[in-house]
Amino acid sequence: MDEFSLYVLDITMNSVRAGAENIDVSLKEDGEWLTFTVKDNGCGMSAEQVRKLSDPFFTTRKTRKVGLGIPFLTMLAEMMGGHVTIRSTPAVNEETGEPDPDHGTVVESVFGRNHIDFIPLGDMVETVKTLIQGSPDVNFTYTHEMPGGKVELSCAQLKALLGDDIPLSNPEILGWIDGYLKEQYAEAEEK
């Protein structure tokens, strides 16, 4: 994948497939580091599953035998002097067998911004729109903190304004989201 925003799309799709209702995507550019975090309240994973995630030949899907999302992200992060940390709480406690209300997964990845292998950030607005188009019911939040300012979006806020009849995947709403994010980016980049 040749732009960072595609990694963001791919890793966030994992949270969608974990059945999460709330997914927080954040990018933070701070000094020489870029931190990308996805936090969800999806089904979570057992300690064993988390351990196996970096193995490309581990996947829970049935359509193919390899799972490359996390290995790709890890490779990119490590190439740039960074790392990936995954914390997960499964929906059912492995020891007690009780449901765990705090289930979900956090994937935090750190990248060296000044590293020669740093790939272009790419079109983050397109990634956010693609996520919302595919899962209009999910409450995504998106935050991108840059030296010049902050870009923010909350799907829950938009839904509260729009009501139940108009899905966020509606092309006109996606068009509004596009403009809303692009204007925030333009403002942050001006500074």
Added chain:
Amino acid sequence: MKSFEELMAIKAKMQDKVAVRQAADNTIRVVVGMATCGIAAGARPVLNAFVEGVNEAGMAETVTVTQTGCIGICQYEPVVEVFEKDKEKTTYVKMTAEKAQEVIEKHIKGGKPVTEYTIGATKL
């Protein structure tokens, strides 16, 4: 700055349409594979071309564009499946945004699948 007032104006404009939308029988479903294999092969611009193209064609009421995971033919990604009522499924492989525009024009609007982009026309 894009304002929330502007969003509310879109809402007001669309509320009249909602009743129609719910009554309309969606006859065509376009499904784009968006797993790691699809994304890495360039599925995002393909999806975007379908979403925007269908909207520009004024067909958003009858054509839905959705995403799916890995279909299992990763070497042919980006893969797009078109489902039409009472017709056989069409599977397009190695798609691009340009090919997507052609598919919208000839297949979605015109009703004739673009055979040269389908999996059947690809040497296995």
